[in-house]
Amino acid sequence: MPVISKSPKYLLMIALLSGAAPGSLAAQTQDQPAAPSADVAATAYLPPEKTAGPEIKGIISARSGDKMQVTAADGSKSVIVIDDATRISASKGLFGLNRSRLAATSLLNGLPVTVKTWQTGGGLLASQINLQNKDLKTASMIHNGTAQGFEEQTAATAALRGRMGEIDQYNVKGTTNVNFDTGKAVLSAQAKNDLCAAAASAEGMSNALLLVVGYTDSTGDEEFNQELSEKRAGRVVNYLQQACGWKPYRMLTPTGMAEADPLASNDTVEGKAQNRRVAVNILVSKGLDGL
Secondary structure, eight states, X not given: XXXXXXXXXXXXXXXXXXXXXXXXXXXXHHHSOOOOOOOOOOOOOOOOOOEEEEEEEEEEEEEETTEEEEEOTTSOEEEEEOOTTOEEEEEESGGGOEEEEOOGGGOOTTXXXXXXXXXXXXXXXXXXXXXXXXXXXXXXXXXXXXXXXXXXXXXXXXXXXXXXXXXXGEEEEEEEEEEOOTTOOOXXXXXXXXXXXXXXXXXXXXXXXXXXXXXXXXXXXXXXXXXXXXXXXXXXXXXXXXXXXXXXXXXXXXXXXXXXXXXXXXXXXXXXXXXXXXXXXXXXXXXXXXX
């Protein structure tokens, strides 16, 4: 068993050691400088509150920095902010089930999009932007194939928009009629002059498109008149593009209407002469008119 010495010398040593520790700690505490009081005041950053916003479908009609303007089929415009968290994807493949991620630089004027949004204090913020791969290819071709600036790009926007809406989605700014001989699709000298004048007038309007529609009088059967009206429309389109310098992407798809929508009665020679025509309509999409 251990033996504990009870000699006075031993007891004195124990007493000295037991009292040394507190004294040493006290000395250290006195020698150490007091830590400065912490400044607990701080500015807390709270992200802006977000609530679910509307889903917006339409055409990208303008881009500026981190914002884009989307014009819907009814002509209403929405300005939407794009940030780093915005998810942009293009559907492709059968039924559009396959998707690829895209950068914000892919959001070109004229591109049909569906945008899911957040509503913030500063307006609409895009959470997700969906588009079709085929539309992206078309918009890219227009973008890369021209260097004419913003006005012609917004005109190309309306060309894509024509796939989504009917004629009542456009404002008619003017109509020029050129006439033809019976059973013919040959342009007269007067018709050629009138067509280039119409193109020049449309060129002075921002975002203008041309819609060419061919007609006949009541002479001939239905099948012949349909083919003739289409041939007349095609001849006018070719002249506008080749001789008058009108850009192909600013032309809506021409059509033939045979003897429909006559301007005058087909019971008279004069009336038939008015009905043998091609109408060149200057249009501006309601969503882009005045943009």
